[in-house]
Amino acid sequence: MSGLYGLYIHIPFCRRKCLYCSFVSQACGGRPPAAYLEALLSHIRQYSRLEWLREREISSIFIGGGTPSLYDGKSLARLISAGRDSFNCQPGLEISMESNPNSLSPAQLDLCREAGLNRLSIGVQSFNDRLLKVLGRSHSRNEARQAFGMARAAGFDNINLDLMYGLPGQSLTDWRQTLEQAAALAPEHLSIYELSVEPDTPFAELRENRRLTLLAEEEVIEQENLTYSLLERQGLERYEISNFARPGRQCRHNLNYWRNGSYLGIGAAAVSCLSGLRLRNVDKAETYIKMVRRGLAPLAEGEALSREAAFRESVIMGLRMLRGVSLIDLRLHYDLHPLDYYGPALRSLVERGLIVMDDTYMRLSLRALPVANQILAELV
Ligand code: SF4
Structure with missing residues (x-):
C-alpha cells in the first residue's frame, strides 16, 4: 500500500x-x-x-x-x-x-x-x-x-x-x-x-x-x-x-x-480514514486511556466505505474548495462522472447557475457560496 x-x-x-x-x-x-x-x-x-x-x-x-x-x-x-x-x-x-x-x-x-x-x-x-x-x-x-x-x-x-x-x-x-x-x-x-x-x-x-x-x-x-x-x-x-x-x-x-485524502486519527473521538476504511476512536478520554493502557485498539466503530459513498464524499468535500473538485481525479479513483451519477439533480444545479462545470473541474459558483450547505446537502 x-x-x-x-x-x-x-x-x-x-x-x-x-x-x-x-x-x-x-x-x-x-x-x-x-x-x-x-x-x-x-x-x-x-x-x-x-x-x-x-x-x-x-x-x-x-x-x-x-x-x-x-x-x-x-x-x-x-x-x-x-x-x-x-x-x-x-x-x-x-x-x-x-x-x-x-x-x-x-x-x-x-x-x-x-x-x-x-x-x-x-x-x-x-x-x-x-x-x-x-x-x-x-x-x-x-x-x-x-x-x-x-x-x-x-x-x-x-x-x-x-x-x-x-x-x-x-x-x-x-x-x-x-x-x-x-x-x-x-x-x-x-x-x-x-x-x-x-x-x-x-x-x-x-x-x-x-x-x-x-x-x-x-x-x-x-x-x-x-x-x-x-x-x-x-x-x-x-x-x-x-x-x-x-x-x-x-x-x-x-x-x-x-480532497478526501487518507488520514490517521490518534486520541479520543478522533477518526481515521485509510483507503476507504473509516475508524472512529472511543469518545471518552477515560475509556481511551484504559483501552490504550491494556494494549487494545481504542476503537468505537469501523466502516468500509462503498465506492459510491467515497465518491459522494469526494464530491461534497471537494466542492468546499473554491477551485472545486477535479473531474479527472474522480474518474481515476472511482471511474464515475458526477453528471452520470447524480443525473437530473446535478443538471438542475448547473442550469440554475449554482454549479459550474468544465472539462476538468466542477465547482460552486460565486452566487452559490452563501447557500453552499443547502446545495451540498442535495448531493449527499
Ligand atoms: S470549549 Fe474548547 S473546543 Fe469548544 S469552542 Fe471553546 S475552546 Fe474551542
Missing part, C-alpha cells in the same frame, strides 16, 4: 466549555491529565508498529482539540517528536497546533518550535471583549493580541486566527473592527465561521428559553459580504468556503480532508 496521509491528534480538554461549543472536549480547569498524554504516545507507538502504515508517507500533522496548548511545552514537544519520529514523514512536513490565547507562553512556544511545530492556529473568535463574554470564552481581546505577538516572537511565520461572525448582539461595526484588527496583525491564514447553535449546548437551551436572540439573516449576509471584500483587499484569498490564506499558505492538512 502506498500514498500520503495526514496525522491528526486530538486533545479533548479545555479550560472551561464555551457556551456554543459542540466539539468533543471537556472542562479541565487548565490542567489536562498527564495520563492522557501518555496514552497518546502509546497509541502512536501501537500504530507505528504496523508495517503497511510505515510504507506510506505522512504529509502533515495536526494537533487539534479542545485546547492542545493547555499542555506545557515539554509535553507538547514530546508529542510532536513522537509524531515525527514514529512514522515515515515527508520532508518539509506541515505541523500545526490549535491554541487558545490565554494558554500560550514564550517558553512553551520555543519548545514546540524546536520540536518542529511550524504552524500555529489561535482561537481568537472576536476582538470585542463584550462578545467574547457572550460566547463564554475564557480570554480577552488583549490576551489574543499578546498571544499573536508571542507567536511571532517565537519565530512562527505561519499563523492562523479563528474568527466568528453572526454573534448575538454583534453589529456590522463590531464585525468590521474585529476583521480590521485581525488584518492589522497580518496573519498568513484566517478561518472564519458563522455561529451555529448546535443541539445540547448552553446556547441551544438559551435560545429555547428565548434568552438568546440571533441576528436576522440579512444582518448575517451583510457581515459575510463585508468579510470577502475586506479580506480580498488585504491579500487574503478565499480558497475554501470558510478559509482565507496568503499565497502558498493554505492549510495543507485541511486541503487533504477536502
Whole structure:
C-alpha cells in the first residue's frame, strides 16, 4: 500500500466549555491529565508498529482539540517528536497546533518550535471583549493580541486566527473592527465561521428559553459580504468556503480532508480514514486511556466505505474548495462522472447557475457560496 496521509491528534480538554461549543472536549480547569498524554504516545507507538502504515508517507500533522496548548511545552514537544519520529514523514512536513490565547507562553512556544511545530492556529473568535463574554470564552481581546505577538516572537511565520461572525448582539461595526484588527496583525491564514447553535449546548437551551436572540439573516449576509471584500483587499484569498490564506499558505492538512485524502486519527473521538476504511476512536478520554493502557485498539466503530459513498464524499468535500473538485481525479479513483451519477439533480444545479462545470473541474459558483450547505446537502 502506498500514498500520503495526514496525522491528526486530538486533545479533548479545555479550560472551561464555551457556551456554543459542540466539539468533543471537556472542562479541565487548565490542567489536562498527564495520563492522557501518555496514552497518546502509546497509541502512536501501537500504530507505528504496523508495517503497511510505515510504507506510506505522512504529509502533515495536526494537533487539534479542545485546547492542545493547555499542555506545557515539554509535553507538547514530546508529542510532536513522537509524531515525527514514529512514522515515515515527508520532508518539509506541515505541523500545526490549535491554541487558545490565554494558554500560550514564550517558553512553551520555543519548545514546540524546536520540536518542529511550524504552524500555529489561535482561537481568537472576536476582538470585542463584550462578545467574547457572550460566547463564554475564557480570554480577552488583549490576551489574543499578546498571544499573536508571542507567536511571532517565537519565530512562527505561519499563523492562523479563528474568527466568528453572526454573534448575538454583534453589529456590522463590531464585525468590521474585529476583521480590521485581525488584518492589522497580518496573519498568513484566517478561518472564519458563522455561529451555529448546535443541539445540547448552553446556547441551544438559551435560545429555547428565548434568552438568546440571533441576528436576522440579512444582518448575517451583510457581515459575510463585508468579510470577502475586506479580506480580498488585504491579500487574503478565499480558497475554501470558510478559509482565507496568503499565497502558498493554505492549510495543507485541511486541503487533504477536502480532497478526501487518507488520514490517521490518534486520541479520543478522533477518526481515521485509510483507503476507504473509516475508524472512529472511543469518545471518552477515560475509556481511551484504559483501552490504550491494556494494549487494545481504542476503537468505537469501523466502516468500509462503498465506492459510491467515497465518491459522494469526494464530491461534497471537494466542492468546499473554491477551485472545486477535479473531474479527472474522480474518474481515476472511482471511474464515475458526477453528471452520470447524480443525473437530473446535478443538471438542475448547473442550469440554475449554482454549479459550474468544465472539462476538468466542477465547482460552486460565486452566487452559490452563501447557500453552499443547502446545495451540498442535495448531493449527499
Ligand atoms: S475552546 Fe474551542 S473546543 Fe474548547 S470549549 Fe471553546 S469552542 Fe469548544
